[in-house]
Amino acid sequence: MASLGEEMISSPAHLDGVAYLYGHPLLNSLSPPLHHTIYTALGLNWAQLPLSVSDISSPTYPPPYTLSPPIEKFLASIKSNGKFVGSSVTMPWKVSIMPHLDDLTEQAKQIGACNTIFLRKEDDRNVFVGTNTDCVGIREALLQNNLDGSSGNESFRDRPALIIGGGGTARAAIYTLRKWLGCSKIYIVNRDREEVEAILKEDTGRVYDGFKAEILYIGELDQVDELEPVAAIVSGIPDYPPKTAEEIKTRAIIQAVLNKPSGGSQKKGLLLEMCYHPRPWTQIAELAEKAGWKVIPGTEALIWQGLEQARLWTGKDITTRPELVQLVKDVVARKIEERAGGKATS
Known part of the structure; x- marks a missing residue:
C-alpha cells in the first residue's frame, strides 16, 4: 500500500488551483466530476483531487478499500500549498477535523460537523474555515x-x-x-x-x-x-x-x-x-x-451543496447561471446512469 504521507497529497504542476476531496472511501464520489464541470465552464485550470490510496489488505469492504492521510499531515500540506483553494471533507473526518481549523461557521458549529474547508483572507494571511454545505x-x-x-x-x-x-x-x-x-x-x-x-x-x-x-x-x-x-x-x-x-x-x-x-x-x-x-x-x-x-x-442535495462549495472556493455564485446549474445536473445524471448500467465511472 502506498504511504499515507504527504506524497499522496499531490498538487500537479499543470494546475493553477487545487481542491481536494478528503476522506474515505471515495470510490463512488460524484464530487470530482461535479466540480470539474464547474471549473471548465468558468475557464479555471483547477481540479478536485480525491485523497485516498487503496488498501487491498482490508477484507471489510469490496476492494479496493481506501484510506486517507491523517489530519495533521493533510492540514500541513494544504497550508503550505499556494495552489490550495478548498476541500470537501467526508467521513471519517467531518467531526474530528473541526478543532484543527482556524474558524468555524455557524452551520458547522450548530450541525456539529464540517464537510467543507474554504479560505478567508485576514491581514494578508489565509484563515482556514470549516463550514457545512450539506444543510x-x-x-x-x-x-x-x-x-x-x-x-x-x-x-x-x-x-x-x-x-x-x-x-x-x-x-x-x-x-x-x-x-x-x-x-x-x-x-x-x-x-x-x-x-x-x-x-x-x-x-x-x-x-x-x-x-x-x-x-x-x-x-x-x-x-x-x-x-x-x-x-x-x-x-x-x-x-x-x-x-x-x-x-x-x-x-x-x-x-x-x-x-x-x-x-x-x-x-x-x-x-x-x-x-x-x-x-x-x-x-x-x-x-x-x-x-x-x-x-x-x-443527487439534488449533492448538487446544491456542491454549488455552494464552488461559490466559497471560486467567489462565483453558480446558482445565478441556470444553464450551468443544468449542465451540472446533466453530468451527475449521466454518471448515475453509467453506474446503474455497470459501466466504469470516475
Missing part, C-alpha cells in the same frame, strides 16, 4: 422541488417534518428544517435510540435565532396515530433491506407515516432520499411514491 443542499433540494411551485418555505413553515436516521445527515436536516424551513416539530425515526439520544443531548446547548422546533423520537408504531401530518421527510439511511427486529420495526413505522392520511385538503408532502448509492431509487423511495409522496433523489 444548503437539503434546503435547496426541498425548496427547488416545492409542491406549490414556489421557492419559499410556506409549504413547510409551522408544519412538522420527519427525519429518518440518526447520523450526520440527520443533524444537517435538523438545522435546515429549523432555520430555513420554519418547521414546527421534527420527528426522528431511527433503529438506534441511543443515536437519537445523542442528538437530543447535543441539542440542549444550542441557541437558534427564532423558534427552536422540538425534536421528538418516534420509536413505536402506535405513536404514528398521534402525529400531525408532516410536510417533508428527509431520509438519511443506507438502502438495505431491514433484517434485525429494530430495523423491521423502524421500517413499519416509516411505512405507517408514509401511508398516514394527510388530513383535510393537504396533499402528501416531499421525501428527500439522501441515499443515492448504489442507485438513487431506494426501497424507501419506492414506498413513498406508492403512498403519494413526491420523491426527490439525493
Whole structure:
C-alpha cells in the first residue's frame, strides 16, 4: 500500500488551483466530476483531487478499500500549498477535523460537523474555515422541488417534518428544517435510540435565532396515530433491506407515516432520499411514491451543496447561471446512469 504521507497529497504542476476531496472511501464520489464541470465552464485550470490510496489488505469492504492521510499531515500540506483553494471533507473526518481549523461557521458549529474547508483572507494571511454545505443542499433540494411551485418555505413553515436516521445527515436536516424551513416539530425515526439520544443531548446547548422546533423520537408504531401530518421527510439511511427486529420495526413505522392520511385538503408532502448509492431509487423511495409522496433523489442535495462549495472556493455564485446549474445536473445524471448500467465511472 502506498504511504499515507504527504506524497499522496499531490498538487500537479499543470494546475493553477487545487481542491481536494478528503476522506474515505471515495470510490463512488460524484464530487470530482461535479466540480470539474464547474471549473471548465468558468475557464479555471483547477481540479478536485480525491485523497485516498487503496488498501487491498482490508477484507471489510469490496476492494479496493481506501484510506486517507491523517489530519495533521493533510492540514500541513494544504497550508503550505499556494495552489490550495478548498476541500470537501467526508467521513471519517467531518467531526474530528473541526478543532484543527482556524474558524468555524455557524452551520458547522450548530450541525456539529464540517464537510467543507474554504479560505478567508485576514491581514494578508489565509484563515482556514470549516463550514457545512450539506444543510444548503437539503434546503435547496426541498425548496427547488416545492409542491406549490414556489421557492419559499410556506409549504413547510409551522408544519412538522420527519427525519429518518440518526447520523450526520440527520443533524444537517435538523438545522435546515429549523432555520430555513420554519418547521414546527421534527420527528426522528431511527433503529438506534441511543443515536437519537445523542442528538437530543447535543441539542440542549444550542441557541437558534427564532423558534427552536422540538425534536421528538418516534420509536413505536402506535405513536404514528398521534402525529400531525408532516410536510417533508428527509431520509438519511443506507438502502438495505431491514433484517434485525429494530430495523423491521423502524421500517413499519416509516411505512405507517408514509401511508398516514394527510388530513383535510393537504396533499402528501416531499421525501428527500439522501441515499443515492448504489442507485438513487431506494426501497424507501419506492414506498413513498406508492403512498403519494413526491420523491426527490439525493443527487439534488449533492448538487446544491456542491454549488455552494464552488461559490466559497471560486467567489462565483453558480446558482445565478441556470444553464450551468443544468449542465451540472446533466453530468451527475449521466454518471448515475453509467453506474446503474455497470459501466466504469470516475
